[in-house]
Amino acid sequence: MITIQASLSFDSNEDKQEVLDIMRRWSSCTRFAYNRLLEGKSRNELKRELQEIFSLNSRYVDDAIMKAKSVLESCKERGENPGKVIFGGRSLFEKLKKQHINGNAYKKLQHEWQERRKGNLYSRGDKSKKGNLNTRIEIDEYGTRLRINVGERKYAYARIQAGWKKGKSREELLEAISTCGQPYSVELKLKNGKVYAYFTIEENFPEVAITKESGIVGIDINAYPDHIAWSETDENGNLASYGRVPMPELTSGNSNKREYYRWRYAHEVVRLAEEKKKAIAIERLDIREKGKRGDFSGRKSRRIRHSFSYRSLLEKIKVLAKRKGIQVIEVNPAYTSVIGMLKYAPQYMISKDVAAAYVIARRGLGLKEQIPEGYMAILKELDADELEELKEHVKRTVKNKQLKKRQLKEIDEAIKLIQSLGSEPGRGPRPLDGTSLGTCGSGHNLWRVLKVAVVTPLSPERVLRDVSVLKGVLHSGQVGRPG
Incomplete structure (x- = not known):
């Protein structure tokens, strides 16, 4: 329209x-x-x-x-x-x-x-x-x-x-x-x-000419720091290129100015896909709790998202892509940041945001994520008692009350899931279907447990920024434990 x-x-x-x-x-x-x-x-x-x-x-x-x-x-x-x-x-x-x-x-x-x-x-x-x-x-x-x-x-x-x-x-x-x-x-x-x-x-759009058959450009929009991360895949889901589009103007200024820049950045994204002749994959717009994926949650994230106009920017990308005959695929955004950080950021030595965009692109192709062998080894040896020790360590060492509260909640959820699956040595959970989330008993929420088991011991007092430390864990299956 x-x-x-x-x-x-x-x-x-x-x-x-x-x-x-x-x-x-x-x-x-x-x-x-x-x-x-x-x-x-x-x-x-x-x-x-x-x-x-x-x-x-x-x-x-x-x-x-x-x-x-x-x-x-x-x-x-x-x-x-x-x-x-x-x-x-x-x-x-x-x-x-x-x-x-x-x-x-x-x-x-x-x-x-x-x-x-x-x-x-x-x-x-x-x-x-x-x-x-x-x-x-x-x-x-x-x-x-x-x-x-x-x-x-x-x-x-x-x-x-x-x-x-x-x-x-x-x-x-x-x-x-x-x-x-x-x-x-x-x-x-x-x-x-x-x-x-x-x-x-009503606007009449042309027929779709650029589809996912030749690959996808995945888009991950971040409120802090304010930028668009993108990752390009080939038709098989392999990483071809990646980059970022900074968006400093969207955090300040009047509504007319922000609206102008939203259109401008949407044009940049669509022009990128048009040049590469690739479809676009974005997060589905009905997400309720975007604040839980990434560094912020709660009131601060809601304030950032409100001024950031996340939904408005994605809508503009969809409209402009349709005008150019480019296919737009909306995917489930759940755990894209966690999977990207744990699996692809250390593997390709890219940022967490670019890795999340890569996961979005792969989901657009219908590909499912499997947990790497190194991480599977950690999950097989993990038990509830070990997570209880980690919980006590967080209580002693983390000073930031908000961060401590969030980490303790994540650990409690991980303990419940481990207990529901059974923690006997050698019992391995099923591989994760990265595009569909099921109940605890189905094993489809194990990425959350993996994040607690791997990231929290490595960086209990702050949000993990340097993902290079995960590279050794990814291949060895060994992670430092709190003393």
């Missing part, structure tokens, strides 16, 4: 007032429809009733019902109570309830909340009408303008002040949209007394 934002300048104050009136009625219609949907009424039952109550045509009413239904479904998907939805914004509503806000500050908040609650209008595009019947873009000798249906065969007109977007006139883009004959949706919003329009048209 392509969305273009523009402000509207009305030919007359009368036209503006008529548009504000229909925005108010449409917003009320949406709220009314939402409450009736909660009561179990259907679209067909509501349609004629809403037309009579709010004096809106059938298209506007259909769009209001659709919006109300989308809010209801979204609320249910998030597991929230649909009966507690507040149109206009809960945060603003809660501020208005506070007793200490009064005078001009209260009036300002109240005005903003009323605009959000009542200043909305949405009109879907219609292919049979070659665009949009209720809110149509028109072109004359003075430029582009928006014709808004405000009643039975009655229209209000507003000039579209679109500005510029990525070196191209937004007005030129709107002219192209208005003449292409494709349906486009228009949404009007009232902000600080001014009406803004959002034009959205």
Whole structure:
């Protein structure tokens, strides 16, 4: 989808007032429809009733019902109570309830909340009408303008002040949209007394020409330090090349500046894949606890991820890749950093982030990771008593409370898993399927145990930075134990 934002300048104050009136009625219609949907009424039952109550045509009413239904479904998907939805914004509503806000500050908040609650209008595009019947873009000798249906065969007109977007006139883009004959949706919003329009048209992507058959570029995005790590594989999953794209601009600056740089870095990633003629593998976007993979967890990681706009950057990579006909594969991100650090970082002497990108690329090819023989030897000899000793060592030596708490939790989880598998000498767990995580009994979480058994003894007081120390462990199967 392509969305273009523009402000509207009305030919007359009368036209503006008529548009504000229909925005108010449409917003009320949406709220009314939402409450009736909660009561179990259907679209067909509501349609004629809403037309009579709010004096809106059938298209506007259909769009209001659709919006109300989308809010209801979204609320249910998030597991929230649909009966507690507040149109206009809960945060603003809660501020208005506070007793200490009064005078001009209260009036300002109240005005903003009323605009959000009542200043909305949405009109879907219609292919049979070659665009949009209720809110149509028109072109004359003075430029582009928006014709808004405000009643039975009655229209209000507003000039579209679109500005510029990525070196191209937004007005030129709107002219192209208005003449292409494709349906486009228009949404009007009232902000600080001014009406803004959002034009959205569905983008037609070319057929996929670059696929994983020739290999993959795996992408690992890191909030700290802020960079993109990438690894290129051939069609068999062998490491071909790797690198990093620094992104210092994403940790500061206003939202517009960060948005610009997100697009810029996404272009760099896609250009890299296009030059190498390789598909792109990224982490699946539904990950919940990205803070647990890497150096940070908890509140600090949440703050970093919020400003870092991880999801937004991946979405831009997906869109740009589709425009270039490049296949994008989303993989399960679980344990990519752990596997990369333990297996591939010491093997190829690359950074943990590049190694994680390599694991992502291999998962994109459908390859499964096996635990190396050296590490298997450690797991075979490991027992719960040994982990209990490690736990006591961490309690004595680690001063950082947050790090100590995390390490003790990891050790406790490892002890439970070892006990569930049985700790008799010679009993070897099954090889790990690196692309699917199962229950403890299946042996699919042994990378977590391996991390505790190998990394924690080597670096109990800090996060392991130098992965070269793992190279000897990888080949010998021997790791230093705490005294």
